[in-house]
Amino acid sequence: MAIATTDPATGRVLKTFDAMSTEQVRQRVGAAAEAFAALRATTFAQRSEWMRAAADILDADTGDVAAMMTAEMGKTLKSAKAEVAKCATGCRYYAEHAEAFLADEPADAAAVKASRAYTRWQPLGPVLAVMPWNFPLWQAMRFAAPALMAGNTGLLKHASNVPQTALYLEDLFRRAGFPDGAFSTLLIGSAQVEGVLTDPRVVAATLTGSEAAGRSVAEIAGREVKKTVLELGGSDPFVVMPSADVRRAAEVAAIARCQNNGQSCIAAKRFIVHSDVYDEFAAAFAERMSALVVGDPMDEATDVGPLATEQGRADVEELVADAVSQGAEVLCGGQRPDRDGWWYPPTVIAGLTPQMRMWQEEVFGPVAGLFRVGSYAEAIEVANGTSFGLGSNAWTADPAEQESFVNDLEAGQVFINGMTTSYPELPFGGIKNSGYGRELSSLGIREFCNAKAVWIA
Numbered sequence: 001m002a003i004a005t006t007d008p009a010t011g012r013v014l015k016t017f018d019a020m021s022t023e024q025v026r027q028r029v030g031a032a033a034e035a036f037a038a039l040r041a042t043t044f045a046q047r048s049e050w051m052r053a054a055a056d057i058l059d060a061d062t063g064d065v066a067a068m069m070t071a072e073m074g075k076t077l078k079s080a081k082a083e084v085a086k087c088a089t090g091c092r093y094y095a096e097h098a099e100a101f102l103a104d105e106p107a108d109a110a111a112v113k114a115s116r117a118y119t120r121w122q123p124l125g126p127v128l129a130v131m132p133w134n135f136p137l138w139q140a141m142r143f144a145a146p147a148l149m150a151g152n153t154g155l156l157k158h159a160s161n162v163p164q165t166a167l168y169l170e171d172l173f174r175r176a177g178f179p180d181g182a183f184s185t186l187l188i189g190s191a192q193v194e195g196v197l198t199d200p201r202v203v204a205a206t207l208t209g210s211e212a213a214g215r216s217v218a219e220i221a222g223r224e225v226k227k228t229v230l231e232l233g234g235s236d237p238f239v240v241m242p243s244a245d246v247r248r249a250a251e252v253a254a255i256a257r258c259q260n261n262g263q264s265c266i267a268a269k270r271f272i273v274h275s276d277v278y279d280e281f282a283a284a285f286a287e288r289m290s291a292l293v294v295g296d297p298m299d300e301a302t303d304v305g306p307l308a309t310e311q312g313r314a315d316v317e318e319l320v321a322d323a324v325s326q327g328a329e330v331l332c333g334g335q336r337p338d339r340d341g342w343w344y345p346p347t348v349i350a351g352l353t354p355q356m357r358m359w360q361e362e363v364f365g366p367v368a369g370l371f372r373v374g375s376y377a378e379a380i381e382v383a384n385g386t387s388f389g390l391g392s393n394a395w396t397a398d399p400a401e402q403e404s405f406v407n408d409l410e411a412g413q414v415f416i417n418g419m420t421t422s423y424p425e426l427p428f429g430g431i432k433n434s435g436y437g438r439e440l441s442s443l444g445i446r447e448f449c450n451a452k453a454v455w456i457a
């Protein structure tokens with residue numbers, strides 16, 4: 001894939017970049033290793049000061065960075081601005097809490113026949129981060145902020161369609177005061193990832209992206225005995241039960257499906273509705289989806305912009321065509337408009353059967369699948385009936401049923417009567433083919449730390 005900024009709203013290439021040579025990459029890995037020696041010797045207070053400075057720069061740069069992201073991958077300008085603000089919040093969160101999260105953790109010294117025993121959390125070294133384009137700033141930041149606060153250094157291989165955002169991130173941490181090499185961007189294609197990961201100076205990798213990319217990176221890391229965190233795809237269920245506030249659920253459902261132009265790993269993708277409220281929900285949901293404003297992502301009034309890539313739209317169209325050819329019903333949308341760029345309208349598809357690809361596969365665009373179920377047990381069976389386990393939503397006013405959903409949904413997140421999102425305070429990640437390991441919270445910062453057991457006689 002060429003390393004270039006292509007405006008998804010028009011399909012025009014705006015800027016191209018040459019991939020870095022093997023030698024340039026080697027130098028950057030060397031700089032990351034040197035910076036690690038310096039960074040690990042700094043105090044939490046020093047790193048917090050730099051991390052807070054990064055947050056302040058993000059605040060000041062909001063308008064320009066947001067416009068750059070919109071130009072690179074088509075998200076609406078208002079959601080791009082919200083993403084920048086979220087990144088600043090993430091920086092401040094780890095600036096404030098990293099020291100407590102990584103403080104020595106006392107153990108029962110008497111039980112292990114020591115005078116003192118504890119766990120010490122120490123950074124590991126340069127970590128490779130392979131990141132996707134869909135939240136180009138936040139996905140990278142949710143790795144970078146905890147990693148740098150722990151004293152690790154970062155090497156970012158960003159998606160090839162967001163090179164300007166990738167370069168901005170390197171510049172941001174340098175301007176904030178972090179040593180040169182503490183956070184470097186590698187402008188490389190995915191074929192060059194193996195060379196970086198097999199470099200002995202790189203100690204671990206994190207990947208957010210597709211299952212195929214995750215498997216490939218984990219395979220290399222496995223051979224190298226290097227730790228990985230994988231944040232992969234999802235096909236999140238959104239279950240609506242008879243006691244739910246159906247109109248509110250339908251309102252949130254449209255946002256949950258179409259946020260980020262339908263390209264969020266934790267977007268609700270499969271809408272599983274009890275037959276008692278199915279007709280009411282389906283009508284309200286299709287009405288809400290049809291009412292979303294599709295248009296110029298730079299316009300503050302727009303709800304849904306174009307898809308990020310031509311291939312991404314082709315993938316969505318293929319899944320819809322497969323379902324329709326086998327008898328699924330299109331309640332709204334379903335046809336691309338006749339214009340330049342990678343547009344696709346909010347779409348609701350009903351009457352899905354297990355033979356259709358949409359039953360199992362992730363649709364990475366503004367297309368919702370509607371499923372009718374007759375009981376709680378059937379809702380759980382359909383909800384858990386994919387290979388994914390990222391986020392999940394359930395709508396019910398019944399406290400006992402809420403508790404059952406919390407226990408029974410196979411997912412890394414369960415949101416009851418609300419839309420799945422991420423917060424620095426809550427762990428984020430998946431189970432099954434959605435990956436392993438956690439980002440955010442105290443768990444995220446510990447993923448790339450050595451939990452060193454200390455025993456003193």
Ligand code: NAP
Nearest residue numbers: 131132158159160190193209210213216231232233234265
């Ligand atoms: P993708 O094709 O896997 O790309 C993600 C990153 O991996 C890019 O930097 C890409 O580089 C790189 N890559 C691709 N194939 C690779 C390989 N074989 N070896 C090494 N690196 C490789 O994913 P995408 O299509 O852009 O993103 C959509 C997917 O990501 C969806 O499934 C979505 O659900 C998932 N996602 C998950 C999360 C989460 O937190 N769980 C968050 C966001 C997205 P190039 O651009 O150079 O190909």
